[in-house]
Amino acid sequence: MVLQAEEGRLTTSPTRVLVATAVPAERDAVARAFPAPAAETALPGAALLRVPDGGPDLLAAGVGPALAAASTAAALTAAALAGAPYGLVVSAGIGGGFPPHAPVGSLVVADAITAADLGAETADGFLPVTDLGFGTVTHRPPPALVRAAATATGARPGTVLTGSTVTGTAERAALLRTRHPDALAEAMEGFGVAEAAAAQGVPVLELRAVSNPVGPRDRAAWRIGEALAALTDAFGKLAPVLRSWNPHER
Numbered sequence: 485m486v487l488q489a490e491e492g493r494l495t496t497s498p499t500r501v502l503v504a505t506a507v508p509a510e511r512d513a514v515a516r517a518f519p520a521p522a523a524e525t526a527l528p529g530a531a532l533l534r535v536p537d538g539g540p541d542l543l544a545a546g547v548g549p550a551l552a553a554a555s556t557a558a559a560l561t562a563a564a565l566a567g568a569p570y571g572l573v574v575s576a577g578i579g580g581g582f583p584p585h586a587p588v589g590s591l592v593v594a595d596a597i598t599a600a601d602l603g604a605e606t607a608d609g610f611l612p613v614t615d616l617g618f619g620t621v622t623h624r625p626p627p628a629l630v631r632a633a634a635t636a637t638g639a640r641p642g643t644v645l646t647g648s649t650v651t652g653t654a655e656r657a658a659l660l661r662t663r664h665p666d667a668l669a670e671a672m673e674g675f676g677v678a679e680a681a682a683a684q685g686v687p688v689l690e691l692r693a694v695s696n697p698v699g700p701r702d703r704a705a706w707r708i709g710e711a712l713a714a715l716t717d718a719f720g721k722l723a724p725v726l727r728s729w730n731p732h733e734r
């Protein structure tokens with residue numbers, strides 16, 4: 485919710501929210517949480533579904549951090565140039581959950597969005613880019629919004645890792661948890677979406693519905709339908725939180 489002056493009066497308007505999923509199936513799962521049908525709008529470099537009545541704009545931003553960042557940046561820039569900037573970006577979709585902390589079908593909301601593989605491998609182990617003197621490896625969503633999202637949806641708050649490679653072995657899963665003891669989930673876009681949002685000073689949230697355990701590759705164990713249903717349910721509960729969220733409450 486944003487306070488604005490209109491003809492000498494102070495009025496409030498809902499924060500404009502952009503939800504960035506990886507693929508159309510995730511975007512459509514979010515859209516199903518809203519009663520009114522969303523309408524498609526083409527932008528340079530991105531296509532949006534607009535949920536009417538102050539609902540969010542939905543973007544299928546692509547798989548992986550690079551394409552997700554590029555598409556999110558295009559949508560943010562288009563909105564800013566049109567004079568209607570977004571006040572919040574939500575990275576959302578399915579993800580891997582670290583067992584036993586985030587079981588299949590459960591939800592995770594990121595209190596930290598961390599790039600798991602952005603750095604350098606050395607003889608003494610992995611060094612994040614920050615240790616090399618560059619950039620950032622973690623974005624932190626507004627804590628009050630994380631708490632409100634967790635309360636409304638039942639999502640567990642914790643670190644969500646972003647990687648360009650899906651973990652496929654127990655060894656890699658254990659290594660990631662050793663490096664990131666608060667990690668609950670892994671996905672491929674959150675950090676890219678967060679980098680695009682941070683570049684324009686827009687806060688970010690990440691919500692994942694767990695479709696598979698992080699660990700040995702086992703495609704038969706994926707529960708994509710269950711995770712997409714959990715995503716729809718979560719956005720039904722999250723919508724009023726987003727509508728009433730005050731960006732100054734950090």
Ligand SMILES: O=C(O)c1cccc(C(=O)CC[C@H]2O[C@@H](n3cnc4c(=O)[nH]cnc43)[C@H](O)[C@@H]2O)c1
Nearest residue numbers: 506547578579580650651670671672673698701702
């Ligand atoms: O082929 C495989 O074994 C495999 C296992 C898990 C996920 C994939 C994907 O290609 C999914 C990519 C897509 O879904 C998100 N996602 C879902 N589960 C995970 C995961 O365990 N680790 C990372 N990403 C995951 C991801 O954000 C992508 O959008 C293939």
